[in-house]
Amino acid sequence: MFALASCKNTTCDKQPGENMQSQTIFERGNKLSNANFTGNAWLNSLIDSDSLNQNSVGSVTFEPGARTYWHSHPAGQIILALKGVGYYQEEGKPVVILHKGDVVKCPHNIPHWHGASPDSEFVQVAITGRENGPTVWHEAVTDEAYNNLQK
């Protein structure tokens, strides 16, 4: 009577109805080509903001070592860690190591960066308020800074 789940992951060898969880929740999306990232990262844009919904939601996959430049969000951001080991750092604070299931609430206009750790990719969902304007980008997280993080 009821429709069965379809197995959408190409590497999945289980049957619909099994209590499965494959490697990722969301498709990886498109490789980011803008200049505000160090290393390779991919974006799957899940929800665009519009006149009624002021949040954009996207899944971002960082390869090991990849990270954003320093930046800030005029209406803040929420990060949900889905997979791997990531880093999150606000200006003037120690880096925070993120694992699957961790959540970050980033305040308005606070310079910060996030990305993967050196030995693991990192997948996050970012929920970004757009009501106060677009992301403000700053300088790169240098290799020297990244390789000498105080944890």
Add this chain to the structure above:
Amino acid sequence: MFALASCKNTTCDKQPGENMQSQTIFERGNKLSNANFTGNAWLNSLIDSDSLNQNSVGSVTFEPGARTYWHSHPAGQIILALKGVGYYQEEGKPVVILHKGDVVKCPHNIPHWHGASPDSEFVQVAITGRENGPTVWHEAVTDEAYNNLQK
């Protein structure tokens, strides 16, 4: 030099650094005891709204057959399907079957309900704008309606 991922899932038998994905991203949280649900559901409240961040974010787990009552959100809602097979229905429209990776943008003030399918639990993340007031609850989705959905 770098910290290794810790394996936080109690059923996990893999080593840190493996490209693992266990059954769930977020802990199941607390069983919901309010009167606006049919069947058993659990909430892990991940982010509370505050004066600066107007979104609440929570992971909800529905056992098979469990669902919300009809309700509406004055500032809308975004649903991210993480696991299992779920149902989502807006008033006057056919039910939509949700699988892992599916995303729903629910408009402001549109009566709708969501929950699990009869044969599978369903895990979702709900991102709910709170800037226009709390959720407005309506009547239950009766067993008769649920068991006779047009799909």
